[in-house]
Amino acid sequence: xxxxxxxxxxxxxxxxxxxxxxxxxxxxxxxxxxxxxxxxxxxxxxxxxxxxxxxxxxxxxxxxxxxxxxxxxxxxxxxxxxxxxxxxxxxxxxxxxxxxx
Amino acid sequence: xxxxxxxxxxxxxxxxxxxxxxxxxxxxxxxxxxxxxxxxxxxxxxxxxxxxxxxxxxxxxxxxxxxxxxxxxxxxxxxxxxxxxxxxxxxxxxxxxxxxxxxxxxxxxxxxxxxxxxxxxxxxxxxxxxxxxxxxxxxxxxxxxxxxxxxxxxxxxxxxxxxxxxxxxxxxxxxxxxxxxxxxxxxxxxxxxxxxxx
Numbered sequence: 152x153x154x155x156x157x158x159x160x161x162x163x164x165x166x167x168x169x170x171x172x173x174x175x176x177x178x179x180x181x182x183x184x185x186x187x188x189x190x191x192x193x194x195x196x197x198x199x200x201x202x203x204x205x206x207x208x209x210x211x212x213x214x215x216x217x218x219x220x221x222x223x224x225x226x227x228x229x230x231x232x233x234x235x236x237x238x239x240x241x242x243x244x245x246x247x248x249x250x251x252x
Numbered sequence: 253x254x255x256x257x258x259x260x261x262x263x264x265x266x267x268x269x270x271x272x273x274x275x276x277x278x279x280x281x282x283x284x285x286x287x288x289x290x291x292x293x294x295x296x297x298x299x300x301x302x303x304x305x306x307x308x309x310x311x312x313x314x315x316x317x318x319x320x321x322x323x324x325x326x327x328x329x330x331x332x333x334x335x336x337x338x339x340x341x342x343x344x345x346x347x348x349x350x351x352x353x354x355x356x357x358x359x360x361x362x363x364x365x366x367x368x369x370x371x372x373x374x375x376x377x378x379x380x381x382x383x384x385x386x387x388x389x390x391x392x393x394x395x396x397x398x399x400x401x402x403x404x405x406x407x408x409x410x411x412x413x414x415x416x417x418x419x420x421x422x423x424x425x426x427x428x429x430x431x432x433x434x435x436x437x438x439x440x441x442x443x444x445x446x447x448x449x450x
Binding site: 152154157161165167172176184186192195196199208209212220224227 | 271276283301303305306309310325330343354370371388393400407408410414
């Protein structure tokens with residue numbers, strides 16, 4: 152019998168994989184973006200699971216907005232990666248420290 | 253019910269394996285393809301949760317457009333930079349953080365006083381998830397819906413403005429100059445006799 156706990160544990164594990172990906176690949180801008188995508192996917196799965204088990208459609212509406220913002224974020228992120236790659240021929244995130252604060 | 257449980261474990265395993273592959277594979281194209289697989293499997297899980305509209309949206313719009321765009325950028329960038337790799341090893345920190353997060357979530361979710369609602373009965377046959385979602389989206393969340401549309405517009409304009417390159421040696425159309433052209437600028441009438449080339 153499937154319960155909300157099953158889905159929440161699964162999306163929690165997915166979230167943890169995304170966070171671990173941010174740590175492992177903190178030099179590579181594209182894999183950082185991929186990890187962010189995974190984190191947002193986990194959040195969306197959680198929202199939809201809660202929406203189903205509580206029989207409240209608002210969770211799905213919220214997941215739709217999260218999806219929209221994630222798409223906008225990835226478009227801007229990829230554009231920034233392309234611009235950085237054009238100007239410096241690298242996308243190593245740790246080499247992009249021009250301003251030393 | 254048992255079949256649904258089987259599907260859940262099947263998709264869950266594939267999802268976690270593909271997500272792990274997406275963040276650990278060295279070949280960026282393989283990693284992007286694993287990301288696509290994990291999104292597709294998540295869409296199947298959403299289908300299991302009776303969120304049909306969002307599930308199909310994830311496959312059509314997200315995988316079809318966003319992740320394919322991702323694949324394009326990966327192929328464009330990765331061909332020239334094969335040496336971007338993990339120079340320092342953060343694997344231990346990453347595993348520790350992930351393990352702590354999963355343990356905390358597990359403790360919270362498996363605690364005896366966390367009693368989630370039981371599985372609701374399947375929706376009736378004539379129930380339309382798209383209709384239900386649309387009826388709240390255009391009434392209760394109309395303002396948020398418009399704001400999301402504006403956010404997408406800003407993203408489009410921003411992405412184009414960031415990546416647009418104006419090269420001085422490019423031949424481009426100039427509509428203002430095109431529409432200012434008069435007949436005498438382009439057309440020269442002769443009387444039919446041959447004349448020396450100018």
